[in-house]
Amino acid sequence: MLARRNRATSALGMAAAASLALALSACGSDSLDSGGGQSSAPADPTTEVSADSALASKVPADIKAKGTLTIGTDASYAPNEFTGADGKSIEGMDVDLLKAVAAKLGLKVNFQAAGFDSLILGVKSGKYDASISSFTINDERKKEVTMVSYFNAGTQWAVKKGNPEKVSADNACGLSIGVQKGTTQIDDLTNRSKQCTAAGKPAIKQVVEQDQSKVTADLVSGKVVAMAADSPVGLYAVQQTGGQLEPLGSIYDSAPYGVVVPKAQTAFGQALADGFTAIKKDAVYETILKKWGNETGAIDTFEVNP
The missing domain is CATH 3.40.190.10 (Periplasmic binding protein-like II)
Structure with a gap:
């Protein structure tokens, strides 16, 4: 991917x-x-x-x-x-x-x-x-x-300011996570979802959009509770929302x-x-x-x- x-x-x-x-x-x-x-x-x-x-x-x-x-x-x-x-x-x-x-x-x-x-x-x-x-x-x-x-x-996650849903990238089972079509983050979320189901927990719900701008809009509107993107893109998207979003955790898999x-x-x-x-x-x-x-x-x- x-x-x-x-x-x-x-x-x-x-x-x-x-x-x-x-x-x-x-x-x-x-x-x-x-x-x-x-x-x-x-x-x-x-x-x-x-x-x-x-x-x-x-x-x-x-x-x-x-x-x-x-x-x-x-x-x-x-x-x-x-x-x-x-x-x-x-x-x-x-x-x-x-x-x-x-x-x-x-x-x-x-x-x-x-x-x-x-x-x-x-x-x-x-x-x-x-x-x-x-x-x-x-x-x-x-x-x-x-x-x-x-x-x-690398990959950077983002959530709404204050992380009201208490999302964790390491425990996102059953949550709706935004991601852009064709990105390596889809592979990442798929692997995390398999770990969820293997442990008897609900799968991660991937909400896939064609453009990163739509992924960001989904997070701002509440359609998803978090998004995962390449670090430069994710951090830029956070900045452009005027404080509505914030980074979650550290960059990984560089x-x-x-x-x-x-x-x-x-x-x-x-x-x-x-x-x-x-x-x-x-x-x-x-x-x-x-x-x-x-x-x-x-x-x-x-x-x-x-």
């Missing part, structure tokens, strides 16, 4: 903020617009990145010939990837990181939004040259595609996120890894993570299929 995204200190774009406020005030609304950016974001650090000829020479000829790569992403996972205030542009930490790496390699990128669970298939079919969308690297995915590590994230490229393109994967190393050396990597409040997820070594 997958794993996904998110944040600690970014602010919603003005249009997205209005949608969020409306959805949250509607206590039971069926929708919560995805998105979440910064109404006054710092200057784009990727604009200062220039091509490195030595790195560009490592890009396979067929990739280099394209010039501009088509990148698939699920733009509903702020602050890692989300739709901007204009309702069209795709922004976020992952977007900035890949733009910077591509610039080092003498390439440009064109991001296309798609459902999370369709992205790997899109890469395999050739619809996308690559995908970046807070994918947790795991053995199951590496059987299908090549993955390049660039960030570290693992690296990976850029996805076709299985056979390990050479391109290595070029991307070298590009990440280069933007870290230039301090652009840390600047981007800081911009999106995700410094704690920084890694030192970027690898192909770690």
Whole structure:
């Protein structure tokens, strides 16, 4: 399955903020617009990145010939990837990181939004040259595609402020827990639920939504008593609810996120890894993570299929 995204200190774009406020005030609304950016974001650090000829020479000829790569992403996972205030542009930490790496390699990128669970298939079919969308690297995915590590994230639970239902991640039997479709948190909840039933207790009721924004809305409205998400995303969602939610417990099961490229393109994967190393050396990597409040997820070594 997958794993996904998110944040600690970014602010919603003005249009997205209005949608969020409306959805949250509607206590039971069926929708919560995805998105979440910064109404006054710092200057784009990727604009200062220039091509490195030595790195560009490592890009396979067929990739280099394209010039501009088509990148698939699920733009509903702020602050890692989300739709901007204009309702069209795709922004976020992952977007900035890949733009910077591509610039080092003498390439440009064109991001296309798609459902999370369709992205790997899109890469395999050739619809996308690559995908970046807070994918947790795991053995199951590496059987299908090549993955390049660039960030570290874990699972974070969240509940309503004060935890009125006294929820515990280690004892959630019989409770309704929100989770986004296709994420590694579904595997986690499934395993926890099996432990419940094995002990003669009721199973965990997973309430699965297509977008993380809807999962958050479900928790605010009371449809679920807790949610589980990738640490950057879960913490960001908590922040955006204006004190209605709070983190539950500590981050666990930390693992690296990976850029996805076709299985056979390990050479391109290595070029991307070298590009990440280069933007870290230039301090652009840390600047981007800081911009999106995700410094704690920084890694030192970027690898192909770690």
